[in-house]
Amino acid sequence: MNFLKQRMTTTLLVASLLLVFGSSPAAAADKKVVLVITADASDYILAAGGTIAKMLDAGAEGYLVRVTNDDKDSWDLTPEETARRTREESEQAAKILGFKEVESLGYRAGELGGVSPTELRDRILFYIRLYKPAVLFIPNPYAEYVEVLDRFYVGQAAEDARRAASLSNYQPPFAVVGLETHVTPELYYYAQPFDPRRREAESTATFVPQPKALDIASTFDKKLRAAQALKTINHSTAMRIKDRLESTDRRLPLLDEINEESVNRLVEINIHKLAEIAAKDTEHSQAEEFHYAGVEYQIPSKYLQ
Amino acid sequence: MKVFELITVLALAAMPAAAELPIADIPPGHTKTFLVIHPHHDDHSWDYGQAGLITKLVDAGWTGYYIRVSNDEKDGPHGYPHDDMVNLFEAREATENLGITDVISLNWRNDYMDAMPINEIRAQLILLIRKFRPGLVTSYLPWGHYDRNPDHRKVATAVGEAVWLASFANVHPEHRKLGLRPYRVPNKFYSQRFDYGKGYEPNVIVELSESNVRRKARSYWVHRNVRLSGSTGRRMRALLKEQGLEIPELEGLSDIEAHARMQEWSMYDAARKVGRENGVEYGEMFSRLGEWHPWPGLKDYLESNAVDQ
Numbered sequence: 331m332n333f334l335k336q337r338m339t340t341t342l343l344v345a346s347l348l349l350v351f352g353s354s355p356a357a358a359a360d361k362k363v364v365l366v367i368t369a370d371a372s373d374y375i376l377a378a379g380g381t382i383a384k385m386l387d388a389g390a391e392g393y394l395v396r397v398t399n400d401d402k403d404s405w406d407l408t409p410e411e412t413a414r415r416t417r418e419e420s421e422q423a424a425k426i427l428g429f430k431e432v433e434s435l436g437y438r439a440g441e442l443g444g445v446s447p448t449e450l451r452d453r454i455l456f457y458i459r460l461y462k463p464a465v466l467f468i469p470n471p472y473a474e475y476v477e478v479l480d481r482f483y484v485g486q487a488a489e490d491a492r493r494a495a496s497l498s499n500y501q502p503p504f505a506v507v508g509l510e511t512h513v514t515p516e517l518y519y520y521a522q523p524f525d526p527r528r529r530e531a532e533s534t535a536t537f538v539p540q541p542k543a544l545d546i547a548s549t550f551d552k553k554l555r556a557a558q559a560l561k562t563i564n565h566s567t568a569m570r571i572k573d574r575l576e577s578t579d580r581r582l583p584l585l586d587e588i589n590e591e592s593v594n595r596l597v598e599i600n601i602h603k604l605a606e607i608a609a610k611d612t613e614h615s616q617a618e619e620f621h622y623a624g625v626e627y628q629i630p631s632k633y634l635q
Numbered sequence: 636m637k638v639f640e641l642i643t644v645l646a647l648a649a650m651p652a653a654a655e656l657p658i659a660d661i662p663p664g665h666t667k668t669f670l671v672i673h674p675h676h677d678d679h680s681w682d683y684g685q686a687g688l689i690t691k692l693v694d695a696g697w698t699g700y701y702i703r704v705s706n707d708e709k710d711g712p713h714g715y716p717h718d719d720m721v722n723l724f725e726a727r728e729a730t731e732n733l734g735i736t737d738v739i740s741l742n743w744r745n746d747y748m749d750a751m752p753i754n755e756i757r758a759q760l761i762l763l764i765r766k767f768r769p770g771l772v773t774s775y776l777p778w779g780h781y782d783r784n785p786d787h788r789k790v791a792t793a794v795g796e797a798v799w800l801a802s803f804a805n806v807h808p809e810h811r812k813l814g815l816r817p818y819r820v821p822n823k824f825y826s827q828r829f830d831y832g833k834g835y836e837p838n839v840i841v842e843l844s845e846s847n848v849r850r851k852a853r854s855y856w857v858h859r860n861v862r863l864s865g866s867t868g869r870r871m872r873a874l875l876k877e878q879g880l881e882i883p884e885l886e887g888l889s890d891i892e893a894h895a896r897m898q899e900w901s902m903y904d905a906a907r908k909v910g911r912e913n914g915v916e917y918g919e920m921f922s923r924l925g926e927w928h929p930w931p932g933l934k935d936y937l938e939s940n941a942v943d944q
Binding site for chain 2: 376401402404405407408409412441444474475477478479522523526567571573576577578579580581582583599600602603
C-alpha cells in the first residue's frame, strides 16, 4: 500500500513538473525564450552559437546579455574605440544568429575579479525575471583551463542568479516592479574545449548536469558568419598570433598580409576545428558540447525511478 | 598461496597500469627568462614545488626570477617582524642555490590575501611580466581544487589573470610610458598537490637528473626557520633506537644535521615516486599550457603551418 502511495506521489510530482516546464524544450512561456549570458562578445558564439541559432531558427525568441564591454581585445585601438566597435559588431553577430535583443552591461573586460559577485548575480537575475526564459545558456564556471577568467566570474554569477531568480526572498524590490520569480527549466553550461576532462560527468545523473553533444550542421554557416562579424576581436587575434610568430622568427603564410580575407579564413579554420573537436566520438559531423541540466534536473533521481 | 590471494594477484596483474605522462622538454626559449611566482618563500622546493624544473632551466642557460607575493610573516616560530626577515633571507639563499638570479618580494600580508583586491596583485604581476618578458612562467594551478591555503588560491588566480591580460595593450596602458609593451607568456607550467582531487590534471612530467634533485633537496631544508629543528632530528633518532634500528648515514651528525639529511631524503623520495610512475628515475609533474592554448581550434593549424622566416 505504501509502495503504491509512493508511486502515485512520484507520478503526480513528475507530471506536475512536466506540466509546468513542458516535455519539450519549448515550455514555460507562450513563446519559448532563450536567454544567453556571455562574458564577452566571442565566447558564446565559439562554444554555443550553432545550438543557439538552431533554437532561434525553430521559433524561439533570443536575448543576449553581454556582461563586459570587450574594451581590451583589439590591436592599436583605444579602450573606448574598442568598446564602441565591439558593441556594434557583437550586435551584428547576434542578429546573424537570430537574437531579438542584446543587452550590454558594460563592465570593463578583465576587471570582473574586482566586481562584487552579488552585484553581478543581481544584474543577471534581473534579466531572468524579465525575460522568463525556458532555456538559459551560461559560461561553465567549472571548466578548467579557461584562461579568460571573466568567463568564470560570469558563469558563477549566472548560475547563482538562476537559482536566486526562483526564490522570492532574493531582490524583493523586483517583485514590487512586476518582476516575479521564475524557474528556468533548461540550463546549458558552455565552454570552448580547453578542459581535458570536459566530457566527464561531475557525478551521476541526479541533480548534476551531464555532458551533451549537439549537432550543428544545419546552422554551422550562421555560426561562422556570426564569428566573422567580430572584426575587431578577430583582427586582434590575428595580430597577436602574427606578433608571437614574428618575435620567434616564424611566420604563418596565411597571415603574411592581414586583411579581411585572411582574418576571415583564420576564423573559418577555427570554427571548423571547434566543430570537429566537439563532434569527435559522436554521431555528428559538426557539433557543440555542453553540460546540460534539463527538466529532470529539477527532480530528484529517487522520484524518477 | 590461497585461492583468493591468487585471484587478487591475477586481477591486479590484469589491471591496466596508469598511463605514463609524456615527458616535457625545456621549451625553445626565444626569451630565456623565466618567472617563478609563488605566495611564499618556500613554495619552490617541496613535494609539489618546481625546483627541479628551475634547475633544469638554469642549466639550459635561462635566467630566473622568484616573485614572492606574501611577506611570510606567519611562517615560523618568532612572530611577525622577525619571521618576515628570516624567511626572505632564507628564500634568497634557497633560490640562489637553485640558480635563481633575484628574489622580488611583493610583501602582501601572509594569509590575509582573501581581503585584497585581486586586481592589485595582478597589476604588479602584469608589470613584471612586461618587464621581464618571460618565455616561461611557473606557479600554482589557477584551476586547482581543494587547496586549503588561501594564499595559494589567491596568487594562482592572480597569476592566471596576469598571464592572460599582459598581452592586451589596453590593460594598464600606462606601462607604455615606461617602454613596456604588451607581452603574451607562451609557456605556463602549473603545479599543485596532485593528490588533492579531480581538479588537478597534470599533463606532463619533467624528467630530473640526480643533480637537479640534489639542489632541490638542499633548497628544501635551507628554509631552516620552518624546515629544520634539532628536536625533530633527536626524536626521530630516539624512535629508531627504541626499535633497535639505526641509519648509518646519520652517524656522527648533529641532531639538526640529521634532520636536514632526512629532509633531503624526503625530496628524493618525492621525485623518485613521480619518476617511477612515469618511467624515469626522477620527475616533477605539471599542467603545461603551451603557446597556442588560448585558441584550441587553431592550435593544430598553427603548429602545422607556421614556418621559419
